[in-house]
Amino acid sequence: MRTQTHVEDPALEQLYGDFAAEHLNPLWTQLGDLMPMVPTPKAVPFVWKWSTLYPLAQRAGDLVPVGRGGERRAIALANPGLGGLPYATPTLWAAIQYLGPKETAPEHRHSQNAFRFVVEGDGVWTVVNGDPVAMRRGDLLLTPGWAFHGHHNETDHPMAWIDGLDIPFVNYTDTGFFEFGSDGVTDESTPDVSRAERLWSHPGLRPLVGLGRRTTTPITAYRWQHTDAALHEQLALEDEGYAATTEPGHAAVRFTNPTTGGDIMATIRAEFHRLRGGTHTRARRDVGSTVYQVFDGTGRFHLGDDTTEVGTGDLVVVPSWTEWSIEAETDFDVFAFSDAPIVERLHMDRSHVTEGA
């Protein structure tokens, strides 16, 4: 968009100077930056390799203690477009967190909504409001805003996973609160299944205690066995000739709050996608930003004009309105989280499918 150019006029120069002195700023000299024709994110599409991340996390495990003050041994993806800030996108935080044998990350709580997703390993329990939640490969574990939580590793081997939060968004909008909790975890037991799951993870059923709609999902752990089964069935139904997949060869589920049918948390959407080997999703653009982590298999992300090969554990950031598609080389499982609930609740959502594979 063209904008008014500065004439070499002393009166105008004086006016602009007076604006600045009075903490004022004219629209007409910068309209194109403030209100572009389409979203022009500073964040860039980017890929972090698991083969790079994990060894760095290991080294941090050797050198940096975990404990009160620093709170977590988490290493955040810093989008190269965002000036060194530890933000994957303007709204989303994504980090690898690493906990050594027998280590404990102390309890705290914060307004920021958080989840963990496990691409490999096990042996850590995250304790959410006193309820120990086992972490295992493929599981999505939730610590919604203002829930106390700590983690402890009961084994002799380290474990790493990714954390997803809305830290950048909460920071930008000045909406966050934080509170320290217990230095250890408040329940050291190590059950296979959390109490919240025992109460809430039954399909289509809810307990009569705790009726009503809830802001965040009461389910603390979405287990791999269920995710895998749901994706498997979609592809099987497709094979049998029934509409079940998102597009041919592309199964997908959204993690939901069973008290509303909507997203798991007010600011973060989480989904799991499974592509048959050879599938190429339709290219599209969406308002809002997404972070993907490859869970299994190999494939390619097409992001704008670039293409990147990715495999298990690799993390991919897709900023707002970036054209993207995924091409599966092998059968390909991908976890995704995004700020779509923010975009949709504020009625800013738009998508554009830019033609087939």
Added chain:
Amino acid sequence: MRTQTHVEDPALEQLYGDFAAEHLNPLWTQLGDLMPMVPTPKAVPFVWKWSTLYPLAQRAGDLVPVGRGGERRAIALANPGLGGLPYATPTLWAAIQYLGPKETAPEHRHSQNAFRFVVEGDGVWTVVNGDPVAMRRGDLLLTPGWAFHGHHNETDHPMAWIDGLDIPFVNYTDTGFFEFGSDGVTDESTPDVSRAERLWSHPGLRPLVGLGRRTTTPITAYRWQHTDAALHEQLALEDEGYAATTEPGHAAVRFTNPTTGGDIMATIRAEFHRLRGGTHTRARRDVGSTVYQVFDGTGRFHLGDDTTEVGTGDLVVVPSWTEWSIEAETDFDVFAFSDAPIVERLHMDRSHVTEGA
């Protein structure tokens, strides 16, 4: 409530006659009946014994064919207070339906919302919009309003179950439509699990096809294994010292629409209750009517001043504002359905707990 009495006044007599001639009706002579201090249902608390129902259904199986026209071999509970109408309560229909070996009940659809609950037997598939749904003990099977459905028995033994519908309510409000479908069922296959379940019955997950809120649940079958597990866990959590049950010794789940977290259908609520042997629920009154079917065990329903012994398969009707409580002799499993969604959506709900056991 006292009302104005008729004076022996010829002018007044003439006035009342003129009212009648003009299809008018004064309020003041009948206020107490029209607007009582508390609900005064015509329907009465009543119990039907399975040991009576089942043999009668069998005799109907021998004598009455099932087919187009009569549509279903269903025998409805006719509340003694409702003048012979085939209504369990003013809003709810409850019937035993019986299908002989190799019989088929033809397809049709109607505005009325319907479900089936199986207290014993198996071998019938209900085909809902072309999707065959196996019926087995403990399962809750749905055919929401305007879904085509038929039933066929694939075995050499008969099967009976209960049907629950909102026929009385729909009839009273003049809101029902009906349409005949295929004379046979449109899919004769007999899978263990329906396609709708394969797509939707994964805890906390939904497919990306079919997003948004739906008027009725997309789950066609709520399986006994899940209901049983959910109830079992509530009592186990209670044993471990955690809040999970509705009241001590009383576990309960509500069947829900996973796209909203609310009731399965717009007019009917369904729940399952499990009492430990010896538990006596708190006596209470609720606005709206409920039908219970004992699924397992023996116990007593206290209904107003009466008490009735009940066992597996027995059906109990509790009209609006009737004081009720349940006392479990053995471990006691009870299925329940009610018109609570009508009452709550129209903001007529009230409850009153009338002291402990």
Added chain:
Amino acid sequence: MRTQTHVEDPALEQLYGDFAAEHLNPLWTQLGDLMPMVPTPKAVPFVWKWSTLYPLAQRAGDLVPVGRGGERRAIALANPGLGGLPYATPTLWAAIQYLGPKETAPEHRHSQNAFRFVVEGDGVWTVVNGDPVAMRRGDLLLTPGWAFHGHHNETDHPMAWIDGLDIPFVNYTDTGFFEFGSDGVTDESTPDVSRAERLWSHPGLRPLVGLGRRTTTPITAYRWQHTDAALHEQLALEDEGYAATTEPGHAAVRFTNPTTGGDIMATIRAEFHRLRGGTHTRARRDVGSTVYQVFDGTGRFHLGDDTTEVGTGDLVVVPSWTEWSIEAETDFDVFAFSDAPIVERLHMDRSHVTEGA
């Protein structure tokens, strides 16, 4: 629909006898009545003339005192199809209420939702939860469920108006409660405007006290000046070439709850329609029942195959799924109320436009 006919079979006769003895009732002998192809209301389309109603109300005013016990001098429309019950339709009560000079109808409250609409006269205040609400020609006055209310006539002339309530529905569903209040009205002042209006009747504005969604509208009086202006503007906009009317020559407004944008009460919809002389609305059928009162002008209601001439004050009942249209002879103002919120909240709504005028 054909149903199974009774064969002259002693075993079958015995079976039916045993059904009756056990309070059971087979579906197959009565399916067509229970579940007709389209709604087949017992209520019939009917018209009551104001010129008949008003004199009868006057005679009641001379002969029947108003006071505690009978509570109100209200004379209800008794639909000829409903067996003498004082019901305009299965769900709706409509009555003319008459209050003589200086008379008071004592305070009470009930679950039933109520409104008054004034087709002529003034001088009565209805006191709603202690807030006096003046009643004048064209006004819609509300007394939502469980609000205390009484009426008092401060003038030397009588006044009559119509009451609309959900008494039949509440009675049928056994959901009603009733409580007596003060024998006189709790505030005898006679302001032009109620306090609720002063707080709430400003377009697009709400007070910061009382935020949140409310079950029923906080506005106690919808004044004629606003209704008239809104209808006038729609026709003026139509004249200027803009889309504003419901159909050509037909302006219409719905009375709404400003805290939700939805209907004024959970069970009753109220609307006002204005037709230019000569306009004939498109014939249509709707699920649910409606009562119309002509406010001004002369015209014709086409109801099924019948046509009736109507004028100011005449009341017309349109049962569910009855084909109806309105033909305006002069400019024609009509008030309408219906059970549409019940039908819509329970997802039973359907309409069918059966071709143009």
Added chain:
Amino acid sequence: MRTQTHVEDPALEQLYGDFAAEHLNPLWTQLGDLMPMVPTPKAVPFVWKWSTLYPLAQRAGDLVPVGRGGERRAIALANPGLGGLPYATPTLWAAIQYLGPKETAPEHRHSQNAFRFVVEGDGVWTVVNGDPVAMRRGDLLLTPGWAFHGHHNETDHPMAWIDGLDIPFVNYTDTGFFEFGSDGVTDESTPDVSRAERLWSHPGLRPLVGLGRRTTTPITAYRWQHTDAALHEQLALEDEGYAATTEPGHAAVRFTNPTTGGDIMATIRAEFHRLRGGTHTRARRDVGSTVYQVFDGTGRFHLGDDTTEVGTGDLVVVPSWTEWSIEAETDFDVFAFSDAPIVERLHMDRSHVTEGA
């Protein structure tokens, strides 16, 4: 919050270097900044004087043409804490816009939600989707996201007003689209009242065309006469002894979407407050940021530890969680807009009343 300090360890230094090289960023060195105990906005409380703003806008009127490209002669408040960006708060844009005699600002549309509020003057029409909307003192005029709009001054005198938008939020979240429209306005007529008002600005009424819930209010102009009357009545009711004001001496209304009862737009709340002279509001903190403009009278804003005298036209910014109160010297009218809908829809809302005046 204390954070882990960097030890002088070469291995650690190397690790941090490797993090940076891989676009990674550890949490533990910066936790306190990322997740403070309470919101710590960069934006500061600040006041802009109308007596400064208006003359600068006039000078811009003399020196800078308005037209396609720059689009608007709008001069934005640039919060001193936000590094020179033209943002009043992280989420809100506030600007003075100035249009000289006979000038036209061309039509365009954008995802950003916008309103205008007029503290003095008249003579401009803003044309919203082809509907001319007169702008007069005290009026709130809306141009919701994606509505075409232009402004034209039909008089011989200039006019200035304030614009409020969600530009910073939309920019940060990369959710904005922009499109040019007509170079002139598409309807040059100058009616007193817009067509949208004629259709929608009737208290408690809505047209039957355009039913359903809408994302943004259909009312284009909230007129001063209604706002003034609503505030006047609240104080009058308080004088008469009834609960109507927000706190003693403090009347307040919220501008709402009549189709929902909620906020006028998805991202911006607007309210009007009236204080009696001498009233001091309770001090409080709220999550989210607000911009106030004094409409009439003189008073003081207490912001954290500072106090500022303000009068007609002055603009005050209150960042998130800043303690604030208002003290009225004279009768005092204040317009306010905030990002509260963002905060509330994402369930980040918190408030803390920090004791009385």
